[in-house]
Amino acid sequence: MGAQIIDGKAFAAKVRGQVAEHVAKLKESHGITPGLAVVLVGEDPASQVYVRSKGKMTVEVGMNSYEHKLDADTPEDVLLALIDQLNRDPAVHGILVQLPLPGHLNEDLVINSIDPAKDVDGFHISNVGLLGTGQKSMVPCTPLGCLMMLRDHHGSLSGLDAVVVGRSNIVGKPMAQLLLGDSCTVTIAHSRTKNLADVVRRADIVVAAVGRPEMVPGDWIKPGATVIDVGINRIDAPEKGTNEDGSVKTRLVGDVHYESAAAVAGAITPVPGGVGPMTIACLLANTLTAAARANDLPEPEGLTA
Numbered sequence: 001m002g003a004q005i006i007d008g009k010a011f012a013a014k015v016r017g018q019v020a021e022h023v024a025k026l027k028e029s030h031g032i033t034p035g036l037a038v039v040l041v042g043e044d045p046a047s048q049v050y051v052r053s054k055g056k057m058t059v060e061v062g063m064n065s066y067e068h069k070l071d072a073d074t075p076e077d078v079l080l081a082l083i084d085q086l087n088r089d090p091a092v093h094g095i096l097v098q099l100p101l102p103g104h105l106n107e108d109l110v111i112n113s114i115d116p117a118k119d120v121d122g123f124h125i126s127n128v129g130l131l132g133t134g135q136k137s138m139v140p141c142t143p144l145g146c147l148m149m150l151r152d153h154h155g156s157l158s159g160l161d162a163v164v165v166g167r168s169n170i171v172g173k174p175m176a177q178l179l180l181g182d183s184c185t186v187t188i189a190h191s192r193t194k195n196l197a198d199v200v201r202r203a204d205i206v207v208a209a210v211g212r213p214e215m216v217p218g219d220w221i222k223p224g225a226t227v228i229d230v231g232i233n234r235i236d237a238p239e240k241g242t243n244e245d246g247s248v249k250t251r252l253v254g255d256v257h258y259e260s261a262a263a264v265a266g267a268i269t270p271v272p273g274g275v276g277p278m279t280i281a282c283l284l285a286n287t288l289t290a291a292a293r294a295n296d297l298p299e300p301e302g303l304t305a
């Protein structure tokens with residue numbers, strides 16, 4: 001029997017709908033419109049696409065979107081002055097500095113200059129520490145999206161064996177913390193893990209976030225396990241032919257080999273259309289949460305960790 005496909009696109013649309021309802025209520029009852037400021041330094045094409053998409057969806061759920069586009073050679077003190085201004089602006093509840101930053105800018109310094117209460121990416125060291133100690137924090141969007149899908153599929157995650165493949169600060173480590181918070185037995189594995197196949201085979205839940213195309217094959221998956229594929233990798237697809245300029249066509253794949261894994265898993269997220277759409281939905285959810293906290297109002301239920 002094939003795996004149930006977890007439809008992240010539909011789930012994300014549902015989450016955005018819930019966010020929009022809360023935003024409408026905040027406006028009506030309290031006159032508050034949540035605001036998200038996105039800062040983009042330079043002209044990285046992928047980042048430009050993300051930022052445009054974020055801005056569009058922010059407005060669609062009824063929030064204010066503030067975009068700040070700075071030249072690639074912007075000095076660090078100018079960027080820090082902008083963040084300081086956004087930190088002080090009461091109309092701005094969430095601040096996101098798009099990564100990666102140009103090489104002359106100190107990413108850690110920049111991220112840690114954001115007011116932790118407005119750090120909707122959850123990357124500030126204060127939020128990392130709060131999450132690690134089980135305190136109220138801002139939670140990174142991609143792991144939060146994965147957690148929401150897992151809770152939706154399983155109900156309770158308590159006691160399940162979870163293996164996170166990948167140890168990044170943005171996905172692997174916070175994902176492990178969130179799963180621990182939901183009482184999973186958590187292993188963080190990575191490209192250097194001994195007997196990685198055997199480690200993954202123990203898991204009731206596999207979260208793959210290593211950034212290597214189709215690295216996890218189906219025969220590493222325990223029959224019936226839930227597979228969350230965070231990877232988005234573009235690979236050559238010669239079977240699709242060539243483009244007008246003679247270059248080989250490409251396709252998107254995850255960190256999991258989808259066909260073989262879907263044949264044994266109980267449930268699986270596809271790429272594209274799985275985790276990807278959940279990231280922006282959770283960014284909007286975090287902005288709503290930040291706006292509620294800033295005004296001492298109850299947090300939106302089901303939209304936080």
Ligand code: GUN
Nearest residue numbers: 096097098099100121141
């Ligand atoms: N670049 C790619 N993904 C992200 C993200 O989730 N947050 C930020 N700030 N930059 C990114």
